[in-house]
Amino acid sequence: MIVAALQRVGAVGVFLGRVLAQCAPALLRPRSVVHQVYNAGARSLIIIMLCGLFVGMVLGLQGFDLLQRFGSEDALGVAAALGLLKELGPVVTALLFAGRAGTALTSEIGLMRATDQLTAMEMMAVDPLRHVVAPRFLGGVIAMPLLVAVFNVIGLFGAQLIGVQLMGVDTGAFWSQMQSAVELDDVNEGIVKSVCFGVACSLVAVYEGYTAKPTAEGVGLATTRTVVISSVLTLLLDYMLTAAFLGR
Amino acid sequence: MSDTVVKVSDLQYRVAGRAIFDGLDLEARRGRVTAIMGPSGTGKTTLLRLITGQVKPERGQLQVFGQDVVSLRKPELYALRRRMGMLFQNGALLTDLSVFENVAFPVREHARLPEAVLRQLVLTKLHAVGLRGAADLMPAELSGGMARRVALARAIVMDPELLIYDEPFVGLDPISMSVIVRLIRELNDALGITSIVVSHDVDELASIAHHSYLLSGGKVVAEGSPAELRDSPLEVVRQFMSGEPDGPVPFHYPAPDYHSQLLGERDGSRPGDRS
Numbered sequence: 001m002i003v004a005a006l007q008r009v010g011a012v013g014v015f016l017g018r019v020l021a022q023c024a025p026a027l028l029r030p031r032s033v034v035h036q037v038y039n040a041g042a043r044s045l046i047i048i049m050l051c052g053l054f055v056g057m058v059l060g061l062q063g064f065d066l067l068q069r070f071g072s073e074d075a076l077g078v079a080a081a082l083g084l085l086k087e088l089g090p091v092v093t094a095l096l097f098a099g100r101a102g103t104a105l106t107s108e109i110g111l112m113r114a115t116d117q118l119t120a121m122e123m124m125a126v127d128p129l130r131h132v133v134a135p136r137f138l139g140g141v142i143a144m145p146l147l148v149a150v151f152n153v154i155g156l157f158g159a160q161l162i163g164v165q166l167m168g169v170d171t172g173a174f175w176s177q178m179q180s181a182v183e184l185d186d187v188n189e190g191i192v193k194s195v196c197f198g199v200a201c202s203l204v205a206v207y208e209g210y211t212a213k214p215t216a217e218g219v220g221l222a223t224t225r226t227v228v229i230s231s232v233l234t235l236l237l238d239y240m241l242t243a244a245f246l247g248r
Numbered sequence: 249m250s251d252t253v254v255k256v257s258d259l260q261y262r263v264a265g266r267a268i269f270d271g272l273d274l275e276a277r278r279g280r281v282t283a284i285m286g287p288s289g290t291g292k293t294t295l296l297r298l299i300t301g302q303v304k305p306e307r308g309q310l311q312v313f314g315q316d317v318v319s320l321r322k323p324e325l326y327a328l329r330r331r332m333g334m335l336f337q338n339g340a341l342l343t344d345l346s347v348f349e350n351v352a353f354p355v356r357e358h359a360r361l362p363e364a365v366l367r368q369l370v371l372t373k374l375h376a377v378g379l380r381g382a383a384d385l386m387p388a389e390l391s392g393g394m395a396r397r398v399a400l401a402r403a404i405v406m407d408p409e410l411l412i413y414d415e416p417f418v419g420l421d422p423i424s425m426s427v428i429v430r431l432i433r434e435l436n437d438a439l440g441i442t443s444i445v446v447s448h449d450v451d452e453l454a455s456i457a458h459h460s461y462l463l464s465g466g467k468v469v470a471e472g473s474p475a476e477l478r479d480s481p482l483e484v485v486r487q488f489m490s491g492e493p494d495g496p497v498p499f500h501y502p503a504p505d506y507h508s509q510l511l512g513e514r515d516g517s518r519p520g521d522r523s
Contacts, residue, residue, distance in 0.1 A: 116340035123300060123334045124354040124406075125326040131357075 015207050018129055019137050026134035036139025040101040040202075041146055047100055048093060052151040055088055056080065056158025063159070064167045076169050077178035080159035085182065085190040089152040091238050094197035097144060098230035102205035105136050106226040109209025110219035118210075133210055137202045144198025145191060152190070189245045196237055201230045251278050252311075253410055253442040254299060259308035261291075261298060268294055270466040272308070276410075281436050281443045283453040283474075286463035287488060287497050292446040293337075295463075296414055299444075300334065301325045312410070330358060332410040333403030337418060339395035341387040341402070347374070348383040351402045358406065373401040377431060393424025397431070404435060411435065413445045417452050425452065432456055450489055454478075462488060464497065 026033060063079045109132060112118050118128040163169045205226050212222035252275050259272040268291040276282040286292055297303050298310060301317045310317040315328060341350050351370045355361060361369070374380045377397040387395060396416065403411060416428050433456040436443045447453055453460060454474035462470040462477060462485055470477055470485045478489050487495035503509070 112343075115343070116336045116338060117342055119302065120334070120336055120340035120342075122302070123329055123332075124357065124402075125329040126354070126357045127326075 011211075012203065012207055015210070016203055019134055019203070019206070022127065022130040022134040023138055025130050026138060029135075032131075032135040033138050033142070036135045037142050037146075038139075040097075040105070040136075040140045041143030044097060044100045044143070044147060045150065047096055048147050048151050049154050051092060051096055052089075052154035053158040055092055055151075056084065056155030056160075057162045059083055059088070059155065060159035060162030060167070064163050064169065073163075073167070073169050074173035075177055075181075076159070076163045077174035077176075078181040080156060080163070081178045081182050082186060084152045084155045084159075085186050086193075087238070087242075089148050089155065090190055090193040090197055091234060093148045093151045093194070094144065094201055094234040095231055097140075097147065097197075098201050098205070098227050098234070101140060101143070102201050102226045102230050103223045105140065105202070105205040106209040106212070106223045107219055109133065109136070109206060110212035110214075110222050113210070113212060114214040114216075114219060128210075133206050137206050140202030140205065141195070141198040144201065145194040148190065148194035185245075189241075192245075193238065193241050196241060197234050200233050200237060204230045204233065252276070253278050253313060254282075254444065255309070255311040256295075256299070257309045259298065259305050259310065261294065261303075261305045261308075263294075267466050269298075269305070269308075272463070272467055274461050274468055274471070276442055276444050277459070278442050279436075279440055280458040281433065281445060281456050283457035283460040284444065284446045284463060285448055285450065285453060285460055285488070287448065290463045291466070292448075292463065293414055296334070296412055296444075296446055300329065300332065300412065330406060331408055332412060333406065333408035334412045335396065335399050335403050335414060335416055337415045339387075339392075339399035341390075341395055341399055343387050345387075346383070347379065347385050347387070347390070347398050350387065350398060351405050354402065354406050370401075370405065373405045374398075376404070376435070377401045378427070391424075393420050393427065396420070396424075396428060400428075400431060400435075404439070404441075407439070408441060410442045410444070413443065413447070415447055416445065417447055417449045429456055450491070464488075 059080045060076065063076050063083075064073055067073045067075055067079065109118075112128075112132065118132065121128045121131060160174060164171050164174050208222040208226045208229070209219075212218045254274075254276040256272060256274050259269045260267070261269045272295075274282075274284070284292055284295065294303070298305055299312060299317065301310075301320060304318055312328060313331060315324075317325070317328070320328065341347075342353060345353065348370055351373055352366055355366055355369065371380055371383065374383055377400050379394060379397055379401065382390065382394065382398070387398070390398065413432065416432065417425050420428065429452050432443060432445065435441065436456075445453060445457065457474055460471065460474055460477055461468050464484055470480050470482055472480075477485060480486065480489070484496040486492075487497060493499050
């Protein structure tokens with residue numbers, strides 16, 4: 001079983017190399033990449049914004065309850081901002097991305113395989129890695145940090161809504177403490193994480209689709225695997241990246 | 249230049265230990281329609297995948313345009329494929345592109361043509377299959393027969409020297425069927441291309457093929473013109489050509505003895521049954 005798992009990791013690594021090799025030629029046709037950014041990004045906006053709002057609101061509620069016990073509810077802005085920027089923003093967005101955009105990518109590519117479209121491309125001497133896989137991979141990688149940014153902004157608005165408007169934290173304290181306490185490094189950590197999650201989730205999605213068995217059952221299984229593997233991988237990577245950033 | 253476009257000799261190929269081909273020999277000659285017939289499951293489609301270099305055989309020689317397909321590297325294989333066109337069983341149109349864009353796809357990939365020239369080229373090919381008027385439809389809006397004709401237009405848009413058809417008649421109504429049959433022969437004669445048609449529709453093939461091969465058990469069991477095959481004394485050929493349900497190709501998939509299996513089941517010997 002361990003050998004099989006290692007073989008799988010190796011196969012994904014080789015696949016990543018082949019996809020990366022096709023990314024430069026794919027970037028020469030920006031239209032298809034832009035189209036995929038739209039598919040993976042713009043079409044996920046509603047769910048990202050909705051979830052960002054709720055996560056922010058919960059953060060405002062819980063944060064206020066916790067900080068109030070120490071009499072430091074003015075620090076709610078800092079707590080919400082750091083929580084969102086460093087952890088919740090990238091992680092929750094990546095989990096949602098896996099469920100919304102990742103599954104769509106896997107089933108789309110898997111069905112193209114099942115209906116001979118990928119084979120037809122190969123027969124027309126067109127590499128499906130360049131034409132189908134690379135633009136979708138790049139689209140996901142570009143879309144993820146943008147989605148995270150949107151999630152964070154809406155999340156902060158939600159925290160402010162609950163903390164300031166409902167619980168009565170002082171508006172000035174909320175924003176000014178956030179401004180003075182949040183460092184550029186905190187923002188960078190979130191950006192690095194979102195890019196890493198973007199690469200991981202997009203890679204898993206296109207790999208599972210590309211290697212799916214060309215049957216209805218095979219595509220279904222591949223779609224499930226995309227969600228499971230992306231989610232576990234996101235949380236694992238999150239721990240490793242957090243440890244790396246704290247250890248600097 | 250040699251007259252033989254595709255030459256297969258002593259081909260051996262196995263899937264999961266089962267021999268699909270065991271010493272297969274055949275060839276397709278320039279400018280002719282070569283039919284490859286055989287009962288379902290004899291690996292006709294697999295043979296096409298071998299000829300086009302999608303899978304590699306265990307043993308044997310596969311030559312297309314005089315090049316050894318087995319030893320080709322990817323860029324050379326792609327260069328070779330640009331000289332062939334293939335029609336898939338279900339058409340395999342790209343579902344996110346319109347009919348026009350599907351036919352234009354290989355041209356856009358391989359040649360830099362001004363948009364006006366490209367448009368003319370694509371419309372000419374669509375006209376040849378009678379679907380110029382359907383250029384703006386999406387693949388989902390086409391019937392099975394229309395989808396296959398669009399796929400045919402796409403297969404010929406790069407003016408290939410070799411056209412390969414995988415079961416072109418399956419699941420078509422009689423009208424679409426005769427349209428496709430006529431198109432195959434017309435394209436072959438008008439463009440001077442070499443055609444390989446894989447199918448089990450004896451009557452349709454008989455009307456267009458110059459030369460036919462009948463596959464069974466991983467080998468060529470008979471070859472010749474359609475008339476010669478029809479008059480063959482071989483039992484297996486007669487069974488296939490006249491479509492008799494039982495004969496050398498048995499009606500039943502290999503199974504244990506009928507009576508003992510039924511009686512055995514009542515005795516509760518099947519796992520999971522309560523006795």
